[in-house]
Amino acid sequence: MSAVGGAAGPVLQVEDLRVRFQRRGEVATHAVDGVSFAVAPGETVGLVGESGCGKSVTSLATMGLLPKRGVHVSGSVKLDGEELLGAGDRTLRKLRGKDMAMVFQDPLSSLNPTVTIGTQVVEVLAEHRGMKGDAARREAEDLLDRVGIPDPRRRLGEYPHQLSGGMRQRALIAMSLACSPRLLIADEPTTALDVTIQAQILELLRDLVQGSGTALVMITHDLGVVAGLCDRVHVMYAGRIIETAERRDLFARPRHPYTGGLLASVPRLDGGRGAPLTPIRGSARDTIPWTQGCAFAPRCDVALDDCLVEVSGSEVELADDGAGRQLRCRHPLTPAVPTAGAHP
Amino acid sequence: MTEPLLRVEGLQVHFPIKRGVFVDRTVGHVKAVDGVDLTIDRGTTYGLVGESGCGKSTLGRAILRLEEPTAGQVWFDGVDVASLRPEPLRHMRRRMQMVFQDPLGSLDPRQDVESLLAEPLKAHGLGGSGAEIAKRLRELLDSVGLPAAALRRYPHEFSGGQRQRIGIARAITVEPDLLIADEPVSALDVSVQAQVVNLLEELQERLGLTYLVIAHDLAVVRHISDVVGVMYLGSLVEQAPADALYETPLHPYTRALMSAVPVPDPVVEDARERILLSGDLPSPANPPSGCRFHTRCPWRQETRCDDEVPVLRELAPGHLVSCHWAEDVRDGVLQPRSAEQVAATQGVAVAATGTEAGSDGFVGGVDEPISYH
Ligand SMILES: Nc1ncnc2c1ncn2[C@@H]1O[C@H](COP(=O)(O)OP(=O)(O)OP(=O)(O)O)[C@@H](O)[C@H]1O
Ligand SMILES: Nc1ncnc2c1ncn2[C@@H]1O[C@H](COP(=O)(O)OP(=O)(O)OP(=O)(O)O)[C@@H](O)[C@H]1O
Numbered sequence: 001m002s003a004v005g006g007a008a009g010p011v012l013q014v015e016d017l018r019v020r021f022q023r024r025g026e027v028a029t030h031a032v033d034g035v036s037f038a039v040a041p042g043e044t045v046g047l048v049g050e051s052g053c054g055k056s057v058t059s060l061a062t063m064g065l066l067p068k069r070g071v072h073v074s075g076s077v078k079l080d081g082e083e084l085l086g087a088g089d090r091t092l093r094k095l096r097g098k099d100m101a102m103v104f105q106d107p108l109s110s111l112n113p114t115v116t117i118g119t120q121v122v123e124v125l126a127e128h129r130g131m132k133g134d135a136a137r138r139e140a141e142d143l144l145d146r147v148g149i150p151d152p153r154r155r156l157g158e159y160p161h162q163l164s165g166g167m168r169q170r171a172l173i174a175m176s177l178a179c180s181p182r183l184l185i186a187d188e189p190t191t192a193l194d195v196t197i198q199a200q201i202l203e204l205l206r207d208l209v210q211g212s213g214t215a216l217v218m219i220t221h222d223l224g225v226v227a228g229l230c231d232r233v234h235v236m237y238a239g240r241i242i243e244t245a246e247r248r249d250l251f252a253r254p255r256h257p258y259t260g261g262l263l264a265s266v267p268r269l270d271g272g273r274g275a276p277l278t279p280i281r282g283s284a285r286d287t288i289p290w291t292q293g294c295a296f297a298p299r300c301d302v303a304l305d306d307c308l309v310e311v312s313g314s315e316v317e318l319a320d321d322g323a324g325r326q327l328r329c330r331h332p333l334t335p336a337v338p339t340a341g342a343h344p
Numbered sequence: 345m346t347e348p349l350l351r352v353e354g355l356q357v358h359f360p361i362k363r364g365v366f367v368d369r370t371v372g373h374v375k376a377v378d379g380v381d382l383t384i385d386r387g388t389t390y391g392l393v394g395e396s397g398c399g400k401s402t403l404g405r406a407i408l409r410l411e412e413p414t415a416g417q418v419w420f421d422g423v424d425v426a427s428l429r430p431e432p433l434r435h436m437r438r439r440m441q442m443v444f445q446d447p448l449g450s451l452d453p454r455q456d457v458e459s460l461l462a463e464p465l466k467a468h469g470l471g472g473s474g475a476e477i478a479k480r481l482r483e484l485l486d487s488v489g490l491p492a493a494a495l496r497r498y499p500h501e502f503s504g505g506q507r508q509r510i511g512i513a514r515a516i517t518v519e520p521d522l523l524i525a526d527e528p529v530s531a532l533d534v535s536v537q538a539q540v541v542n543l544l545e546e547l548q549e550r551l552g553l554t555y556l557v558i559a560h561d562l563a564v565v566r567h568i569s570d571v572v573g574v575m576y577l578g579s580l581v582e583q584a585p586a587d588a589l590y591e592t593p594l595h596p597y598t599r600a601l602m603s604a605v606p607v608p609d610p611v612v613e614d615a616r617e618r619i620l621l622s623g624d625l626p627s628p629a630n631p632p633s634g635c636r637f638h639t640r641c642p643w644r645q646e647t648r649c650d651d652e653v654p655v656l657r658e659l660a661p662g663h664l665v666s667c668h669w670a671e672d673v674r675d676g677v678l679q680p681r682s683a684e685q686v687a688a689t690q691g692v693a694v695a696a697t698g699t700e701a702g703s704d705g706f707v708g709g710v711d712e713p714i715s716y717h
């Protein structure tokens with residue numbers, strides 16, 4: 001599985017992660033269903049897929065942030081070789097912020113509304129780097145400056161609601177940078193922002209990865225963001241990874257009908273008017289359980305009978321598919337398929 | 345040329361900012377829409393883009409008179425909407441309908457689809473007998489690609505894309521001429537977004553509808569629009585036929601906006617030059633003087649930009665731009681400020697990322713033509 005990782009080995013190694021939500025009296029949902037991936041230092045790995053495919057649950061499980069009740073997590077999550085699943089709350093809390101950090105879509109939800117930005121950044125510095133007083137204050141100012149917040153001294157004295165959405169997201173990234181984490185998980189960090197602000201934040205993340213060797217997991221539904229930022233991409237559908245490839249490979253030669261469908265669905269800024277989009281039929285709701293067959297089968301244009309377990313006698317497995325690629329499909333699109341978002 | 349279906353002139357919507365404990369005092373105005381002119385020809389699509397808070401929704405609402413304009417005129421089919429008395433206004437309202445981001449989110453979840461769709465018909469005294477209404481509703485559902493069985497179901501039983509189909513069906517029940525769609529696909533998954541975009545195009549062709557589509561996604565807007573208007577802080581800064589706008593964006597803001605839109609193609613992404621803007625949108629309560637974009641503009645000049653308001657000028661047929669220096673920006677006479685110069689002046693960064701691109705790499709907004717193999 002660990003196709004990545006040089007001599008140093010991966011920063012993050014997720015193996016066969018499963019998350020099941022079970023409320024009393026309701027059927028269980030397998031939100032994440034056997035997901036494995038690894039992220040090397042300085043690498044950016046994308047998790048992409050439609051709403052509800054399990055991207056956020058994967059990241060929350062990795063960070064140990066899922067609620068305890070009614071949730072069953074299994075598999076393995078290793079940070080620099082250390083097992084996190086089953087680790088105690090104290091260990092996890094210590095790791096979070098220091099070795100691994102997470103940035104969410106809505107920065108307001110992860111900032112304390114009653115405390116100034118400055119105090120919040122200083123707290124992180126005190127807790128994880130033992131910095132105090134003026135030194136911490138100066139470092140906080142420096143951090144805000146590094147993420148491109150103008151007039152950082154003034155901003156330190158302000159409360160989260162006084163900052164714009166883009167500014168808040170930058171403040172949050174500044175806090176996650178405070179300890180130069182080995183791993184940063186960004187869950188739709190720019191989805192709520194305007195494109196010009198998104199461009200600033202993506203640039204910031206790029207610099208971070210290049211500058212400090214942080215391993216970045218980028219969760220997004222935006223194929224454009226993936227195309228510009230990620231080294232490797234995992235496409236998820238109904239809780240499972242259905243295709244993995246190096247960025248250029250994936251866009252040039254999508255092999256899974258779902259990946260191909262996604263690319264044919266997005267209009268491109270550099271595409272002409274009038275070229276009809278080719279949507280995937282149905283919606284993410286139209287899935288069948290993986291135990292019965294390929295979950296994508298009800299929406300798939302090239303599905304055949306053997307995509308069902310009933311006919312083939314086995315589930316569709318994620319299998320190696322050439323250099324650096326993996327695929328979960330019985331009838332992949334041929335390599336001759338038109339390339340990335342191929343409207344002429 | 346025939347009269348356009350919609351003509352808007354000098355439209356303004358200013359919201360008072362009130363302060364005070366006992367007596368409300370007006371301490372200023374949010375200039376949400378501040379003097380917009382536009383026309384939309386019959387059967388065409390006008391796309392309106394711009395950042396959050398620039399006034400797109402307010403403009404749409406003011407056209408429908410869901411918001412009382414502070415100044416300016418709206419002519420619909422040659423009639424000044426403000427001059428209409430309540431009865432003819434109600435009549436005209438039927439001909440202009442709106443589609444929202446989640447049209448069913450705001451509706452009574454206990455109403456089934458049948459009553460949701462029949463409601464506008466009855467409100468406008470259309471539809472006739474029960475049997476006629478039932479037939480009409482089945483046709484409607486069919487035209488938006490839903491089975492007749494959907495009539496008996498409730499909004500929560502549908503996926504986002506299906507709900508948007510129902511929202512569109514609800515808007516077209518009363519056979520409008522103009523559809524104002526405010527972010528009609530932005531809440532949808534990409535695969536479903538494409539279905540709804542295709543549906544809108546198909547209905548336009550079949551029913552001869554005219555659209556005003558408001559969206560922050562420039563790629564979607566480019567795909568469906570004939571003419572695109574770019575708004576910044578309450579005003580249009582550029583308007584052009586869609587292809588012209590994307591091929592030769594003239595306003596510095598449009599250029600920055602386009603260079604920021606990610607393209608789902610690594611080859612393009614790696615070669616692009618991005619024009620990074622510094623800072624955020626200034627407050628529409630206290631907009632910058634002169635050119636409103638001057639606080640973020642990489643091309644800002646010493647003269648005129650800070651103190652003289654640029655007007656929309658026609659630089660090419662149908663291509664309007666409000667920048668004092670548009671010709672020089674277009675011809676490359678003026679160059680955007682580099683990251684270093686920026687730090688010294690007003691903090692505007694021009695950052696090139698990825699591999700080397702030609703110095704004019706950003707001129708097309710998205711780079712040189714791309715060939716596929
Ligand atoms: N706390 C929870 N209890 C029960 N089910 C949950 C819970 N959190 C998530 N789920 C379910 O798990 C599945 C995966 O959700 P997840 O949030 O990971 O999706 P996502 O890929 O992040 O989608 P989005 O793009 O909408 O953020 C969904 O079906 C969701 O309804
Ligand atoms: N009823 C109101 N009272 C006061 N201010 C308002 C009102 N409605 C809108 N505004 C303000 O007017 C400006 C324009 O808002 P509008 O909703 O039209 O923007 P928009 O371009 O549609 O943004 P978005 O992309 O976020 O939907 C904003 O600053 C907003 O806060």
Ligand code: SF4
Binds near residue numbers: 294
């Ligand atoms: S396994 Fe079958 S149904 Fe699933 S994506 Fe491949 S061809 Fe389609």
Ligand code: SF4
Binds near residue numbers: 637645648666668670
């Ligand atoms: S008028 Fe000046 S500040 Fe405004 S867009 Fe043109 S160059 Fe920039």
Ligand SMILES: [Mg+2]
Binds near residue numbers: 055056057187
């Ligand atoms: Mg999510």
Ligand SMILES: [Mg+2]
Binds near residue numbers: 400401402526
């Ligand atoms: Mg709006």
